[in-house]
Amino acid sequence: MGRRLPGVVLAAVAVAALAAGCAGAGSAGGADPDGEITVGLQFPPRAAYAFEADDGARLQSLGVAETLTTVDDQARPAPGLATSWEQTADPRTWRFVLRPGVTFHDGTPLTPDAVVTALGYVAGVTAPPRAIRDIGFSVAADGADAVLITTAAPDPIMPMRMSSGNLGILAPTAYSGGGQPQVLRTGTGPYVLDTVNGTDSAVLLRNDAYWGPKAGAARVTVRYLPDPQTRALGLQSGDLQFAEGLPGAAVEQVRSAGADVAEYPAARTVELLMSQSTLFGDVRLRQAVTAAIDRPTLAAQVLAGAAAPASELFGAAVPWGATTPPPGADLARAKALLAEAGHGPDRPLTARLWTFPNRPEMPVLATAIGSMLEQAGIRVELTVGDYAAQEPDLLAGRFDLFLNSRSYLSDYADAASTLTSDYTCGGSYNLEHYCSPAYDALIQRLAETSDTAQRQALFAEAARLLTTDAVGVMVVHPRNTAGSRGVTGFVPDPLGVRPILPSLTRSAT
The missing domain is CATH 3.90.76.10 (Dipeptide-binding Protein; Domain 1)
Structure with missing residues (x-):
């Protein structure tokens, strides 16, 4: 199975080089280091930048x-x-x-x-x-x-x-007043959080006393814009100089308006889960579902290239991820496996397929997957509903098929948490109720492995074992997008760890 592509490695190296010294490098070659920029970000603080509510990651990404x-x-x-x-x-x-x-x-x-x-x-x-x-x-x-x-x-x-x-x-x-820490002017990063306007906006000022490379812009106005079309329109009009999370349908319009658009891997997988507590305890049925789904077509046509087809749990966003595309559908194999398991035209397999609308691509993908399964002889009853209402049944394994979107990194760039919670016999989010002593023994080795390269090799081995056991169908790996207009210096970070704003420098007019 292929591993990380050279181009992705070069992009990641470029990110490291950027962190080492590119933030202040924009002062030459037509850039304005004293310029001001306005950016549109998709995720506002959930609880006034409280660290215990995951808002600390937002302060990190801002460079505060x-x-x-x-x-x-x-x-x-x-x-x-x-x-x-x-x-x-x-x-x-x-x-x-x-x-x-x-x-x-x-x-x-x-x-x-x-x-x-x-x-x-x-x-x-x-x-x-x-x-x-x-x-x-x-x-x-x-x-x-x-x-x-x-x-x-x-x-x-x-x-x-x-x-x-x-x-x-x-x-x-920050902690002297009791209660939630004071986040204004108490960080160490290249930007100072100067003012906050709830979940609408914030203003950052360059920290001229920063210990490392100085931030590229003197002042940044951050606008939190949950609607992706609003972010795209802001770039097109020139109201924004940078925006993340652009809708796929708007990318070419944004480019035609003079913006640069970067598309890069995300550490996320859209996965079709198959409950082994209901219909899919027989591995032949799981293999039949896998064979019936044309993942390259889903990525290229249904999602118009906004995702890469997934052959394993991990993709190109991480060094240990698989990058060789999966095969297309094999309907003959799917039908043969169904027949081996006792299903055919006279005894068709009927499965309930659930998903949620919070991510707009999910209902579209679920509809296309349902059509592919029907072609293989599997009848599908599709329900698009609220995840919170579905979750009790999902956690209990009381479903047939569930199309989920899952980040495979949790808070830091190590996959042990996801591999444990989602797939071990006692995993807290093991929706499929998969249980393999061999898999659990493999994951247990992570508890005694500190070397990063060895851990990553175990991550890749775990992903291969899940594929062999047909534990879910890893459908696609979504891509992130970001647009720049009137600024230079953006380099993607697929891991989502490094600050995204300090490298941006206003272009001289």
């Missing part, structure tokens, strides 16, 4: 708050506010050495006590971020330049966990 670590182009832990780390003689404890000379936006220095205050707060909330939930997390200062992070059991991926945007470090003054 920073974490102890980040990730490099191969999804390995890389220095952030910590320059190095090591596991101590006690394997439950990691020591992180802090970057010298860092100051918060309020002028106070980054110290071990400041890190203890920040991480201690987020670990102590009612529902801590997933990256550190239920692991017995604690943090303590260790001398003048380091902190010790300890867990209840040895944790091989603590440096990766620390890259989660929900673990950003704010100044001690």
Whole structure:
């Protein structure tokens, strides 16, 4: 099975190069480093930028708050506010050495006590971020330049966990008032969060005291625009200089208006789940469904190229993902497998197919998939409904087919969480009720594997095993889009970890 394409590797390397020094490089060659830009982002803060509500990741993407670590182009832990780390003689404890000379936006220095205050707060909330939930997390200062992070059991991926945007470090003054931390002018990033207008907008100012490369624009107005067509129209009119998440139907119009549009992989899979508690306990039936679905056609025609056909759970967004396209439909094989399992024209298989409308591509894909299954002799009863209403039956396995859209990275660039929750025998989100001792034994090895390359090899092996066992049909991997007009410097980050705004520089007029 093919792995990551060279072009994707080069793009990821370009992202790393950008983080290392491109943010301030736009001052030459027709760029205006003192310019102001307006950007349209698709996801507003859900709870006034509260870290415990996943809004910390928004502060990270804005370039306001920073974490102890980040990730490099191969999804390995890389220095952030910590320059190095090591596991101590006690394997439950990691020591992180802090970057010298860092100051918060309020002028106070980054110290071990400041890190203890920040991480201690987020670990102590009612529902801590997933990256550190239920692991017995604690943090303590260790001398003048380091902190010790300890867990209840040895944790091989603590440096990766620390890259989660929900673990950003704010100044001690952010926590002095009690309650939710104050996020205005308390981060360390290349941008200062200066003003906030609820879920509508925010204003960022360049941090001229930043420890790394300076941000490309002096001022950024962030507009939160959930409607994708509004973002596209903003680019076309020139009201926006950058927008993410453009609708596929508007891409060519945006380009014709003079904007550059980047299309790049997303760490997400649209998957057709097959409940092994109802109709699909027989692997031949799961294989028949797989053979009946023409994934290349779904990606190229039904979604008009806004996704790549998926051959496995992981795609080109991650270094270990499969990039060789899956085969098209094989109706003869599908019908033969159905016949082997006791189904044919005289005894057709009837399956309920559920999905939800929250992502507009899902009903369209479900309709097309239903038509493909009908051609193979499987009768389909399609229901498009509210996910919240469906979830109790889904968790209990009381469904036949469910078309889902699932991110396969959870908060940081490691797939162990998804592989555990979705597919192990006791997984909390194992909707298909798949249970394989061989698969569980493979995933258990991750608990003792700290080397990133070895972990990624295990991720790929797990994906191949799921494919062999016909656990769901991995249908497509959606693509992200972003448009730029009047700015330079944007480089895609398929992992969604690095800040997206500091590299943007206004073009000189």
